[in-house]
Amino acid sequence: MDSGRLLVLTWLLASLVFMTSYSGILTSMLTVPRVTIPIDSISDLVAQSDLSWRLEAGTMMFNILGDSKKKNYNLALSEMDGTIYTCWATREELVAGEFAAICDYTSQRKVMSWDFRNTGQCHLYITRETIYFSQLSMLFRINSSYLEGANKIVQRLVEGGLLDHWLSQDLRYATQCLRPPTSDPYLLKQSLPFEALLGPAFMVFAGKL
Structure with missing residues (x-):
């Protein structure tokens, strides 16, 4: 009957839409895995308690954080875990994950370059939030x-x-570590959990009934 044909056609079209949607979701999950960065700003830093942080002694960062009207900046100064001489001097502790450091961008890239040159891996990352840009200069x-x-x-x-x-x-090896986490080939090889396939499997099974 015409009503039966209409019902079957509607079901086939709905199944096609659902299968196409799930195929697109699976493709995106396989090609661009979701990577969560736990600390990507000053707000994230002061909101957690697992990782301590330090500032370079005698730098302008104390004035920037202390004079700021942002509460998170003030907390970053008041709750820091001491000071360091420079980020370069404590590069081994940073790579080991003993603490985080708020440094100028050039020093951060230099430590990254040193780490990748010696280990072939990226153990550090720079947050997307920028507090200030440093300039190379000479003092007279x-x-x-x-x-x-x-x-x-x-x-x-x-x-x-x-x-x-x-x-x-001097900083050429840091380029590899400045790439987004989703470009890491190791992450692209990670397998999907079984739960991620339950939805498409159910739709295939229902379509064959």
């Missing part, structure tokens, strides 16, 4: 006779691209 005494000559040399290095070239050479 007021009215120093060396200042004018140094400015000319630095200007030539910058305009000639030598400064960026030397910096990229």
Whole structure:
């Protein structure tokens, strides 16, 4: 009868839509696994208690966090677990996961480059939240006779691209560790749990009834 044909056609179309949807979900799960970053901002840092953090002693970070109107920044300063000399000096402790450190971006990349060059793995990551950007500069005494000559040399290095070239050479191994976690080939090889296949299996079974 026409009503029976309409019912079967509707069921077939609904099954096609459901199967296409589940196929797309499975494809996305296989190609782009979901990776959760536990600490990706100052808010995440102060909200957890499993990992302590430290600041570089004598840096402007104390003023930035202390003078900020953001409560999380103030907590990052008041609840820190002491200070360190520099991030580079404590790079082995950072790689071992003993604590986190709030450092300038260049120092972070340098520690990453050292870690990947020596181990071939990425044990560190940089949060997406940026507190401040650091600049490479030279410090001279007021009215120093060396200042004018140094400015000319630095200007030539910058305009000639030598400064960026030397910096990229020193930090070239950090590029691998700055890639997003979803690009890690190890994560792409992870198998799906059995529960993830129950939905498509049920739809296939129901469609054959």
